[in-house]
Amino acid sequence: TPAGDLATQILHALDKNSPLLSSAAFPTIPSTEVKGALDRLASRDMVKYETIDREEAILEPEGEQIAANGSHEARVFEALRTAVEGLTIQELETAIGDKNVVKIGQGRAFREKWISKTPDGKFKAAKESIKDTTKEQMQTIQSTKSYPDAKMLADLKKRKLVRTQKIISFNFQKGEKFALKIPEVATDLTADMIASGSWKSATFKGYNFKALGADQHPGALHPLNKVRSELRQIFFEMGFQEMPTDKFVESGFWNFDALFVPQQHPARDMQDTFYVSDPKEADMPRGEDSSDTADYKTYWDNVKDVHQDGKYGSIGYRYPWSGEESKKLVLRTHTTAISANMLYKLAQQKGPDGRPPPARYFSIDRVFRNETVDATHLAEFHQVEGVIADYDLTLGGLMEFMDIFFGKMGITDLKYKCAYNPYTEPSMEIFSYHKGLGKLVEIGNSGMFRAEMLESMGLPKDMRVFGWGLSLERPTMIKYGISNIRELLGHKVDLNFMRNSPAVRLDKE
Numbered sequence: 001t002p003a004g005d006l007a008t009q010i011l012h013a014l015d016k017n018s019p020l021l022s023s024a025a026f027p028t029i030p031s032t033e034v035k036g037a038l039d040r041l042a043s044r045d046m047v048k049y050e051t052i053d054r055e056e057a058i059l060e061p062e063g064e065q066i067a068a069n070g071s072h073e074a075r076v077f078e079a080l081r082t083a084v085e086g087l088t089i090q091e092l093e094t095a096i097g098d099k100n101v102v103k104i105g106q107g108r109a110f111r112e113k114w115i116s117k118t119p120d121g122k123f124k125a126a127k128e129s130i131k132d133t134t135k136e137q138m139q140t141i142q143s144t145k146s147y148p149d150a151k152m153l154a155d156l157k158k159r160k161l162v163r164t165q166k167i168i169s170f171n172f173q174k175g176e177k178f179a180l181k182i183p184e185v186a187t188d189l190t191a192d193m194i195a196s197g198s199w200k201s202a203t204f205k206g207y208n209f210k211a212l213g214a215d216q217h218p219g220a221l222h223p224l225n226k227v228r229s230e231l232r233q234i235f236f237e238m239g240f241q242e243m244p245t246d247k248f249v250e251s252g253f254w255n256f257d258a259l260f261v262p263q264q265h266p267a268r269d270m271q272d273t274f275y276v277s278d279p280k281e282a283d284m285p286r287g288e289d290s291s292d293t294a295d296y297k298t299y300w301d302n303v304k305d306v307h308q309d310g311k312y313g314s315i316g317y318r319y320p321w322s323g324e325e326s327k328k329l330v331l332r333t334h335t336t337a338i339s340a341n342m343l344y345k346l347a348q349q350k351g352p353d354g355r356p357p358p359a360r361y362f363s364i365d366r367v368f369r370n371e372t373v374d375a376t377h378l379a380e381f382h383q384v385e386g387v388i389a390d391y392d393l394t395l396g397g398l399m400e401f402m403d404i405f406f407g408k409m410g411i412t413d414l415k416y417k418c419a420y421n422p423y424t425e426p427s428m429e430i431f432s433y434h435k436g437l438g439k440l441v442e443i444g445n446s447g448m449f450r451a452e453m454l455e456s457m458g459l460p461k462d463m464r465v466f467g468w469g470l471s472l473e474r475p476t477m478i479k480y481g482i483s484n485i486r487e488l489l490g491h492k493v494d495l496n497f498m499r500n501s502p503a504v505r506l507d508k509e
């Protein structure tokens, strides 16, 4: 072989002989290397090549042994042929020197009727001579690396005598620009080339439009954000307005009291809710700026009254309500705190008839609960929340609405179960039949907000407000087939998971 790199060696080999088969000309060089060199040459039209795939049969160690010494059954026969009296099994083993050969060989030799048993239980030859076809087959395969027919090959593979291996070789010949040397090509036009004028005679490398190019790693949306944007789209389609949820800290007032959650409620325990230690206390409820002229003090008093003494036809909880408790700062445990704030603002609005207009609000944002972290729970998650305020809403109409809303997410066959929320009556858990799990799974919580909550805000008696909430994580985990929430959220999330999860899922019917 001429010296130089493989591409140069190929050019020299082709100069002497064309076409050439790689497996014959370069038998020891791995086919991937040959292909690399050929691609380099082919991209310059110096060679043309085609790929040839074939299967080669190779003897397993036992096949090699048979090719050299004969099949097990032939060896058993040979050992017995000269022993006129026959041999006991032990004598046969000593004669052959391999128990395994005797064990397999005698069985096969019996089947072939090459040997039989004497009345006293010895083995003896039953023929003058035999033909050891297996040995012949092994020898043919050994020398030709090919096999006579597929059925025989399958049989030999099953007997673990032969295996096959895919062999790739290349048939190559001179191309249009064949030469013995790869010409120097410039890949860039440089300032030097322009200054010296050498660009006029330079050969430039052609563009390779088939090159894959480097991975660009553009920004990728987190799957939670993908599902979030699908849901936002559904809400917008249905005429919802997005609520401003850009704060994680709320006062107990908005998170609990405004929602008629009594101050002794277990959800308000430190075990369930994160309290902020600095600052500890919120201001009195108020608007964000001077344009908000609502009477928050009256609202605050109404909330106090409805908890402590009862109001609006409700007997209340009848406990001493504490303003201090309601001013404690918490990490919001649900986005319903924002819904309460929005509904209070709605109560101040006047539509064409002088009454608060119907409204549809939604939000999708983070909430915090003091939970023991495990495969399905984190101390924070995203809540999807919707609120519909309208006059004389009925529960039946809202169940119909739920069918449409969840139907747009591909969730059908809803079922409802009575539940309890301090702020809704009735309250209903929403279930859907999960085909994969073969059972009903809870997908959300919902209910009709209580008069105690709405009338404290000043909303008219006949304005009904329905709300529902679900986690963003649940549907995302189902859609992306994730079983551990920590793969989805938190410091253990693998960046590749984000890069590689599909931008578009075609899972809708």
Ligand code: PHE
Residues within 6 Å of the ligand: 333, 334, 335, 336, 385, 421, 424, 445, 446, 447, 466, 467, 468, 469, 470
């Ligand atoms: N806040 C409820 C929750 O945390 C969801 C909900 C919202 C329920 C509105 C009823 C009405 O699960």
